[in-house]
Amino acid sequence: MASEMVSEETKKGSMWVLDQNLDQPMEEEAGRLKNMYREKKFSLVLVLRLAFQSLGVVFGDLGTSPLYVFCNTFPKGVKDPEDVIGALSLIIYSLTLIPLLKYVFVVLRANDNGQGGTFALYSLLRRHAKINTIPNQHRTDEELTTYSRQTYDENSLAAKIKRWLEAHSYKKNALLILVLVGTCMAIGDGILTPAISVLSASGGIKIDHPKMSNDVVILVAVVILVGLFSMQHYGTDKVGWLFAPIVLLWFILIGAIGALNIWKYDSSVLRAYNPVYIYRYFRRGKANSWTSLGGILLSITGTEALFADLCHFPVLAVQIAFTLIVFPCLLLAYTGQAAYIVSNGGHVLDAFYRSIPAAAVVASQATISATFSIIKQALALGCFPRVKVVHTSKKFLGQIYIPDINWILMVLCIAVTAGFKNRSQIGNAYGTAVVIVMLVTTFLMVPIMLLVWRSHWILVAIFTGLSLLVELPYFSAVLFKIDQGGWVPLVIAAAFLLLMYAWHYGTVKRYEFEMHSRVSMAWILGLGPSLGLVRVPGIGFVYTELASGVPHIFSHFITNLPAIHSVVVFVCVKYLPVYMVPLEERFLVKRIGPKNFHMFRCVARFGYKDLHKKDDDFEKMLFDSISLFVRLESMMEGYSDSDEYSLCGQQTEKSADFLFTENDNANTVSSNIDLSYSSYHDSIIPSQSPVRGNSLVRSSGQTVGEELDFLNRCKDAGVVHIFGNTILRARRGSGLIKKIAVDYIYAFLQKICRENSVIFNVPHENLLNVGQIFYV
Secondary structure: OHHHHHHHHHHHOHHHHHHHHHOOOOHHHHHHOOOOOOOOOOOHHHHHHHHHHHHOOOOHHHHOHHHOHHHHHOOOOOOOHHHHHHHHHHHHHHHHHHHHHHHHOOHHHHOEOOEOOHHHHHHHHHHHOOOOOOOOOOHHHHHOOOOOOOOOOOOOHHHHHHHHHHHOHHHHHHHHHHHHHHHHHHHHHHHHHHHHHHHHHHOOHHHHOOOOOHHHHHHHHHHHHHHHHHOHHHHHHHHHHHHHHHHHHHHHHHHHHHHHHHHHOOHHHHHHHOOHHHHHHHHHHOHHHHHOHHHHHHHHOOHHHHHHHHHHOOHHHHHHHHHHHHHHHHHHHHHHHHHHHHHOOOOOOOHHHHOOHHHHHHHHHHHHHHHHHHHHHHHHOOOOOOOOOEEOOOOOOOOEEOHHHHHHHHHHHHHHHHHHOOHHHHHHHHHHHHHHHHHHHHHHHHHHHHHHOOOOHHHHHHHHHHHHHHHHHHHHHHHOOHHHOOHHHHHHHHHHHHHHHHHHHHHHHHHHHHHHHOEOHHHHHHOOOOOOOEEEEEEEEEEEOOOOOEOHHHHHHHHHOOEEEEEEEEEEEEEOOOOOOOHHHOEEEEEOOOHHHOEEEEEEEEOOOOOOOOOOOHHHHHHHHHHHHHHHHHHHHOOOOOOOOEOOOOOOOOOEOOOOOOOHHHOOOOOOEOOOOOOOHHHOOOEOEOOOEOOOOOEOOOOHHHHHHHHHHHHHHOEEEEEEEEEEEOOOOOOHHHHHHHHHHHHHHHHHOOOHHHHOOOOHHHEEEEEEEEEO
8 A cells, every 4th residue: 555655656746746745734723723702692681682673573474474374275265164274273283383393493403503594504514524516625624613513433324324415426416406496495585575465465455445446556565665675774683673563563463363353253263273174174175175275385484584584693582582472473363363254254355464564564574684694695605696795783793784685686576566466376476485495494404413413313204204294285285376476486596596506607617727727836936936037025915716726827927927026925715614714713824935935825714604894904814814923933933943944056845843832811823834845046036125125035034023024014015916807618519508607697697796806895906807718
């Protein structure tokens, strides 16, 4: 085995071995960094306050479902009172099995440190199995405090499933597509929820004014929608405080009126709590009962938004609000409404439940906030074009607002409302989106329970069986209503899926291009301290997606221009499958080559919850991290028996490991520098210093003060941010689908998305774009 390894290295060549030694991963840097961040603990008072506030954001959709459930279940009226009892029994047990048992007590526990939604589940899986379609993960990333994962016994069921998922790329792509389908359906839910809620509420006005034109009702709905979306820039915190009292009052009212209706009209409806009436309902109605499930499904809409909105509030707050207020009030509301309908069969369209527009506005807030959260997660994981994300709360990082998405949702929502003019058809579309999101969540929970929770397969089977027992009948029922409006979410989801997958495909191909075209570090160092160029005063930040090696844009830059900056820093911005990276662990810095090369590598790591705030000075954070590295390096160097580097016509090889331990607050910081290089006398060209002019730098015997002073002078001389502008083009002979995806869809998205320079607040005068075309 040893001889095979030696022959393999000989076959690859000494330059390959040298390059591997030159560009070691930052394992020690990552492993020694200790996180000073601690997960925020919530006091009981704060939890109760957040539980109250969550009513205005998370539960509005569930709370206003009584507006349209029975009228969509019995659009032609009620012929037999027993049908109402059967439908009520279905509603009761659907609410119990799906929102209460499945989501509140099981799925909410699958949050990624407080983050919910399909992408949060996907991030959990990516940390426990190598299913990332962009292979930029490294074991150094696993040293993060927020990067929690499990280890498995090789013969365990979890290990076998892990190996099965990692075996083939098509399985990884299938899992990604499943996640994208759930995400796109959730976005469609964010469009349909405001449409059906507001249209149902504004339609109640027509009950008191039968002669009123339907166009007036549509106009009222559109005005309410415009007002709702215009309020989003105030943020979840302010909107939640505004809506929370309204929703709390709403739940108290519908619960109290429900109890009053039970006492006043028909208390016999309490029989519906016996599940045998579900069986009788299907036996009596057969086909009609089955298709009516599409209307009953609307009673659990908003459940999927409950999980996606989790980033705005802690799990305990959501659980308290649902179990103590939402669930009992909904049961009373539906039971009381059924009692009223049994006694007044011709009044299925009860004006009370459709005449409060404020409730409809609140209902829409849940899915709008959920859509913002989902888009932010997709963006960070490379599955959505870069858009502006605004952080709306200083206290809670998860509360965000995305202007572009907000206005797109508003336009599509108004189009659906004005186009259909019929809440029954919108209800059919709404049900299709909801049930598909629930099915996706169920399928994703299976590997989560096995790999992350390491649950026994019997528990997994029970959870999956109970979930599918409810969701599959609902799914089969909405299939019958595809031609009655159910096609709308499918079209919306297909459009978003096409855009998101095309963007992800382009992102993967760009990364592969950088990987395959990167330049050997040994070749760069072989050029000598000046890199074969004139080193001019200043700092050049070269942005790349690579955490090792030299990007192609840099070699393209130095072969076409006669000069390069005195200090060169390769900056790699990585988005990891974690909810956040604490600031103390965000930057990893190492030196490339000897000191007189003045070259560094800095890896900036972000999670999908991290935001690039407008007031953040990314350039300053980069410079400070390099300065800190230089200080620590010099302090560590004092503990090593080292000589100065010399490039005076001789070949030198040196490898130094430095370790510095600081006992302040029991935190340990370290840096590992592994330097091996080769250079020759004829490749050395004078390196200019901002102060020393054309003096030749032949030794790196600078003290830490001198090097820091040198870095500060370079910074004062000017900083340039060099970005690669890679344009993808489909090769000649490519298929039609590939040409459309690459040359049109991805190219269009690349033009309209935000530039990285804007995200990192790079001044235009300090920006340099290096263009290149890559054919895929």
